[in-house]
Amino acid sequence: xxxxxxxxxxxxxxxxxxxxxxxxxxxxxxxxxxxxxxxxxxxxxxxxxxxxxxxxxxxxxxxxxxxxxxxxxxxxxxxxxxxxxxxxxxxxxxxxxxxxxxxxxxxxxxxxxxxxxxxxxxxxxxxxxxxx
Amino acid sequence: xxxxxxxxxxxxxxxxxxxxxxxxxxxxxxxxxxxxxxxxxxxxxxxxxxxxxxxxxxxxxxxxxxxxxxxxxxxxxxxxxxxxxxxxxxxxxxxxxxxxxxxxxxxxxxxxxxxxxxxxxxxxxxxxxxxxxxxxxxxxxxxxxxxxxxxxxxxxxxxxxxxxxxxxxxxxxxxxxxxxxxxxxxxxxxxxxxxxxxxxxxxxxxxxxxxxxxxxxxxxxxxxxxxxxxxxxxxxxxxxxxxxxxxxxxxxxxxxxxxxxxxxxxxxxxxxxxxxxxxxxxxxxxxxxxxxxxxxxxxxxxxxxxxxxxxxxxxxxxxxxxxxxxxxxxxxxxxxxxxxxxxxxxxxxxxxxxxxxxxxxxxxxxxxxxxxx
Numbered sequence: 001x002x003x004x005x006x007x008x009x010x011x012x013x014x015x016x017x018x019x020x021x022x023x024x025x026x027x028x029x030x031x032x033x034x035x036x037x038x039x040x041x042x043x044x045x046x047x048x049x050x051x052x053x054x055x056x057x058x059x060x061x062x063x064x065x066x067x068x069x070x071x072x073x074x075x076x077x078x079x080x081x082x083x084x085x086x087x088x089x090x091x092x093x094x095x096x097x098x099x100x101x102x103x104x105x106x107x108x109x110x111x112x113x114x115x116x117x118x119x120x121x122x123x124x125x126x127x128x129x130x131x132x
Numbered sequence: 133x134x135x136x137x138x139x140x141x142x143x144x145x146x147x148x149x150x151x152x153x154x155x156x157x158x159x160x161x162x163x164x165x166x167x168x169x170x171x172x173x174x175x176x177x178x179x180x181x182x183x184x185x186x187x188x189x190x191x192x193x194x195x196x197x198x199x200x201x202x203x204x205x206x207x208x209x210x211x212x213x214x215x216x217x218x219x220x221x222x223x224x225x226x227x228x229x230x231x232x233x234x235x236x237x238x239x240x241x242x243x244x245x246x247x248x249x250x251x252x253x254x255x256x257x258x259x260x261x262x263x264x265x266x267x268x269x270x271x272x273x274x275x276x277x278x279x280x281x282x283x284x285x286x287x288x289x290x291x292x293x294x295x296x297x298x299x300x301x302x303x304x305x306x307x308x309x310x311x312x313x314x315x316x317x318x319x320x321x322x323x324x325x326x327x328x329x330x331x332x333x334x335x336x337x338x339x340x341x342x343x344x345x346x347x348x349x350x351x352x353x354x355x356x357x358x359x360x361x362x363x364x365x366x367x368x369x370x371x372x373x374x375x376x377x378x379x380x381x382x383x384x385x386x387x388x389x390x391x392x393x394x395x396x397x398x399x400x401x402x403x404x405x406x407x408x409x410x411x412x413x414x415x416x417x418x419x420x421x422x423x424x425x426x427x428x429x430x431x432x433x434x435x436x437x438x439x440x441x442x443x444x445x446x447x448x449x450x451x452x453x454x455x456x457x458x459x460x461x462x463x464x465x466x467x468x469x470x471x472x473x474x475x476x477x478x479x480x481x482x483x484x485x486x487x488x489x490x491x492x493x494x495x496x497x498x499x500x501x502x503x504x505x
Contacts, residue, residue, distance in 0.1 A: 042458040043435045
């Protein structure tokens with residue numbers, strides 16, 4: 001997936017929404033900016049399949065050498081799949097955050113917050129303001 | 133984060149910002165937490181030479197006719213037998229044996245002769261507390277207590293190639309400088325006090341110089357370290373290095389609520405034939421088999437235990453983690469914490485509660501890391 005085609009939460013998660021059999025399925029990961037800011041990732045606690053995710057609430061945790069960080073669900077729905085290769089190959093988050101580095105797929109049950117997500121240009125602007 | 137402009141800045145602040153240092157508020161100072169990656173900076177120190185700006189640490193001068201007697205009444209280790217140039221790790225305790233700070237004491241010998249006094253390097257977060265503690269207890273002692281923190285800078289160079297890096301621009305031949313001794317000399321032609329001390333488990337030196345000279349000394353050291361695989365290191369890797377070396381950190385393994393016996397720093401206490409504040413409480417603590425004690429923990433899996441995580445022996449909570457990280461050297465989580473003495477023996481299988489999940493852990497001897505001699 002190209003970063004330009006994705007949408008972003010202010011908390012640095014990316015989202016790609018696809019229509020599958022009349023349902024909206026969101027694929028979710030964390031942005032390259034977030035991965036670089038975290039640096040030295042050592043652990044990920046994936047969400048459980050079947051868990052309910054709520055938009056803007058923590059649903060996953062990543063640990064760097066320095067600290068633990070929450071990953072926030074960018075949409076509301078049910079976690080239907082998680083990327084089980086990630087815990088043993090965390091470097092994927094650095095090398096390919098937008099395709100191989102996806103974290104979870106969420107079947108959207110309430111799409112009311114989708115309008116709050118940023119497009120690529122708006123997200124890039126936010127990152128530039130946050131700086132490094 | 134506090135507004136950066138309200139924070140104290142070291143003489144190297146501009147360099148850190150210009151070289152990508154991520155600046156954070158550390159004890160009221162704007163300090164670089166990392167430049168590139170914590171793991172890379174950590175490895176650069178273990179394999180070559182890491183450079184640390186530690187100018188935020190407090191530097192005090194205690195002088196006057198009673199300086200030695202005054203300090204001997206306050207410090208857990210005696211200083212009356214220190215020789216010129218010697219450096220000693222010591223504690224300042226309160227009446228209940230709680231640790232007010234862990235410090236380095238330097239017996240300063242100026243080249244022009246005459247013993248002028250003692251240098252104290254104290255933790256940045258404890259500087260004002262220690263200064264007021266010293267002032268409250270000076271009584272009839274004829275001493276001067278001067279805070280020289282902002283007049284001087286302090287740079288640490290640590291790692292197997294640290295001496296080689298510094299030796300080339302230091303007037304004193306450093307390979308002959310003994311561990312925990314220092315000397316007045318010149319670095320990059322600037323007057324400096326260089327001591328063979330550090331806080332990473334590596335060989336190395338710490339340099340105290342005039343604030344105005346720090347920039348050039350730092351730049352020369354970076355130029356010499358980088359071709360060897362060394363470079364600047366931020367506070368984050370300083371913390372993973374000191375944790376691997378099993379060294380206690382003030383505010384974590386040391387505090388006013390923790391006595392030196394349970395913190396396992398009895399080597400920094402000398403009780404024989406002397407009196408100092410806290411002595412009585414420390415003697416009492418030696419006989420207390422109910423107090424929890426500091427241990428090292430090695431965890432299974434990859435998930436680090438952080439400060440505050442509860443330590444369990446079977447189903448029974450027996451203590452808590454005070455420092456925890458992922459060890460870049462051993463590539464697994466390590467931690468220090470305090471546990472009941474019944475759970476403190478190396479080899480004891482324990483567990484750590486990390487956000488509701490119990491992760492197996494084992495008590496291991498400290499330090500985790502020891503450099504090859």
